Amino acid sequence: MTKKGFEHKKIIIFIMNDGDVVTMPSNVAWEINIANPGPSEEAETDPQLQRNHVSRGTASTITITAPKKRKSNVPEPDTGRFSPFNFKPSLQSDLENTPRARKVQLLNEDDKDSIYISPSTGKLGDIEPTNEDHSDTDEDFNPDLISVQSDTSSTSASSDYSVLSEDDSENIEEMQPNVIPSVANANDEDEWQDIDDTIPNFEEFSENCKINIPDDAVTPEDYYNLFVTNDIIAKMVVETNNYAQKILAGSQLKPKSRVRAWITTNLDAMKKFLGVIMVMGLVKLPHINDYWSRKSIYRNQYVVSAIKRDRFLLILKFWHFSQEDPDDKNKLSKIKDVFSMLLQRFQTVLIPGKYLVIDETMIPWRGRLKFRQYLKAKSHKYGVKLYKLCTPDGYTFNVNVYTGKGDNGRELNHGKETVMRLIRGLENEGRTVVTDNFYNSIDLAEELLCKKTFLCGTLRPNRKGLPKRIIASKLKKGEITGVMNENGVRIIKWVDKRPVNMISTCRDHDLAIKDTGKIRRITGEAIKKPQCVITYNDNKKGIDFSDQMSSYYTTLKRGIKWFRKVMLELLFGTALVNSWVVYNIRQPNPISKKDFVEAIIAAYTKTPITESNPDCQNDVPLKKKHTFEKKGEKRRICAGCYQKLRGTLSSREANKKVKKIKSFCVECKKGYCLPCFYKTHM
Incomplete structure (x- = not known):
């Protein structure tokens, strides 16, 4: 007999002579072959036996072919039960040594989810798990093929098997929970318990x-110098000068x-x-050039x-933070x-x-970089x-x-x-x-x-190892559940x-809902929230x-050097916020x-920040005194004529056509012919 492609939510159960129960979900393509040397006399004359495909002959072999590709993380089954994706060699040997399969019943009707036969009476009844221990070995068994050999000497036909009656089948759905208890729930009861405040100690x-x-x-x-010290600035001076040379x-x-x-820079x-x-x-x-623009708007x-x-642009071009070493494989060698x-x-x-908060942040960079990251939520x-x-x-x-x-992979x-x-x-x-769900796991909690x-x-x-009955529980708004x-x-x-x-190891984090002291506006x-949620919200806001403070007045600008952008964030984002936070605390x-x-800024540039008179909004800045000198030591181009030619010509063509003169402006130190001098300065 061959059975393929069982319908969804159907379960096949084999009950062996020694009381072992073999269960298989039927929502996968199993092949079950029962080879018989020949039908018995009762099977030839009994139509009920023929309808159920059960022979009262001496079944010699039961062959179960499992799916080959599918895997499962289902925990080890209870003693005496068979999981289709997790086999035990000890169970295999028990099946092989079984004298013969007393009863085999395959169910595929639409109105039933599972079926079983009592090994003692042959009638519908409860299945009691065996007391034998099948957990002697932890080796995995590949269930490509299992054969159950039986003894060819048969017992009396009346006690070999039994067929379900219609009355018995009515009770199948009612008794099903006792047939195959949830493996996850069984493990949960052993490992997880009610929450108390005794541990950690x-x-x-x-x-x-x-x-x-x-x-x-x-x-x-003074507070900023606690972080960006003179030693750090001196290190930048040395590395900048070395790179420029x-x-x-x-x-x-x-x-x-x-x-x-x-020219060499200094502190x-x-x-x-x-x-x-x-x-x-x-x-x-x-x-960046607009800060020095001659246009008043910029x-x-x-x-x-x-x-x-x-x-400024030269220092920015050569700005470096670490000694370069071509043999250094450190990806942060530019800033280390x-x-x-x-x-x-x-x-x-x-x-x-008491509290430490951990999270990640991003420094924007779209150029080429081996460790550039993509975070959709940022x-x-x-x-x-x-x-x-x-x-x-x-x-x-x-x-x-x-x-x-790293070099060892992920x-x-x-x-x-x-x-x-x-x-x-x-x-x-x-x-x-205090961390978010990117980092948290049971392994991390136990390691801490x-x-x-x-x-x-x-x-x-x-995450691995979580109690299924808690994670999968259906709760209404305001309800809470948990285990430890x-x-x-x-x-x-x-x-x-x-x-x-939520995951927590704090002793005061229980299932009580506490008042936060806040009121809904509408x-x-x-x-009201659990204490673990209150603790998380009160402290996670620190990062x-x-x-947020680093993003205010940020100094980040577009560039082609990734390490410069990282150091701008550390010097004028992280270090600046740290010094400001400490200043406001003290x-x-x-x-x-x-x-x-x-x-x-005023201390570093040594230039005071002054305020203009608000009553004189239309004040025009006073012009400098300019002196026209007729005879200079050398001939130079006229700056005014050059600007006129640049309107229509390139710089090279303008240099060729502009007139050369000896007169110049003493204060501007630029050559001017007399008409251009008056037009520019008067």
Whole structure:
């Protein structure tokens, strides 16, 4: 007999002579062959036996051919039961040693989900699992072919098998739950229990953030210098000068190249350069050259008075942060020196308190880069991804630049490994890590518990090892359920506007719904949430606040050098926000970030920020005194005539046709004929 392609939701059950129960779902293409040496006399005369395809002869072989490609993560079945995708060699040997299959019943009717036959009476009845232990070995068995051999000596025909009566079949649907209990639920009961506050048994961290700054730090410049120290600026000066000398020595420059005007920079010049970059973050213009434009709509007099255009552009061209090494395989070799110095200052100035917040942020970049990332949910979808560890106040304690998978391929448990790297040095003190569902898993929670660190955050429902009856439970709005394992890992599901899955190891995170102290605007109802959700919302906002403050007055501009953009974010985004946060914590009178940046700009450029008289809005700036000198030492082109010719000619053609003169303006140091001098200066 051959049976193929059973209908959906049908179950085939074999009951062997020793009481073993073999079950197979029928929604896959099984092949079951029952070979008989010949039908018995009863089978030839009994029409009921013929209808059910059951022979009372001596069945010699039952062959079950399983699907070859499908796999499953279903846990090991209970003792005495057979899972179609997970076999035990011990079970195979038991089946092979069975004297013979007493009864075989195949069901394919539309009105029944499953069927079984009692091994003792041959009638419809309960199946009792055997007491034999089939878990002696953990080896996997490939179920391509299973054969159950039977003894050819048969017993009496009246006790070999039985056929279902119509009365018995009416009770099939009622008794089905007792037939095949849920494997997931059985495992859940063993591993998961009700939530209590007894574990974990180590103490929570109770201290606040500790700030390590000198007492003489008063001004915004002093606080910013705690992070961007003179040593860091001096390192940038050295590397910038070295790179400029390398370019000058190895390149063939054009006669009028701007690079020929390069002079070695120093600490004061670098500070002016950094101050002007911060000005460009406050005052946005379409192009960097527009700050020095002669058009009144663009020209920024503060930038013009602080530094010359060509000097600024040359420092920007050669701006470097680390010594170049062609043999260095580190993908961050361009920034590693200054980056490591900044991280050391981040981790020295402030020591976090009880809560640590971890999330990722993006630095926009659409150019070519091996470790450029794409994050659909971010406002800047393409760029360099940073993993950050922050405090709830928005202070960034640690930063990890993601450079893609390593030489060994894709990193397993990437979220877990990222968290463990970021909190290095803060373990074993009872702190609480707050993360989102990208990082969270049961493995991470148990790893943190081993290091005496708590975890709280959202959870993806498809993570491994979760209790199925909690994740798959259907709850109404406001309902909550949850369980805890023996290590203290809590899995909680709560429904507000939508289902929320949470993972926590904190002792006070239970199933109680607490009042948040807030009221809904429309209905006036009190807003209530579980304690784990309250903890997550109160602390997760710290990293969002840091990203938000970094985006204000950002200095990021388009460029072709990725490392420059990363350092702009670290120097004028992360470091600037950190210094502002610490300043507002320590000083009695907090100030806005704009005022904080203005104070640093004035100190770095050594140019005071003045205010114009609001009553004189139409004031015209006073013109300089210009002196016309007739006879100069050398002939030069007339600047006024040259500008006229440039309206219709190229620069090369204009240079050939413009007249050469000896007269010039003493103050402007440019050649002018007399008509052009009066037209330009009068």
